Amino acid sequence: MQKIQCQNIKCEGCVKKINNALLAQYPSLRVDIATQSVEVEANADGLSAIKAKLQELGFLAPSGVFSKFKGFFSK
Secondary structure: OEEEEOOOOOOHHHHHHHHHHHOOOOOOOEEEOOOOEEEEOOOHHHHHHHHHHHHHHOOOOOOOHHHHHHHHHOO
16 A cells, blocks of 8 residues: 555545545545545556646645745745
């Protein structure tokens, strides 16, 4: 199982939103509100796809150099 640390997972509505987007493709997916994390069994390509979807849904902060610039300019 891979653990992905997320943000903004605050309620069952958030869990439902993530499950609706990813559970069909990744049946092992588990969302934990208390730790604001997602655990899933997936290969590297699957993890990349999951992270991209979580980012799109607003539960994962953008990563990399460009996101740092974006964060800097949006303050």
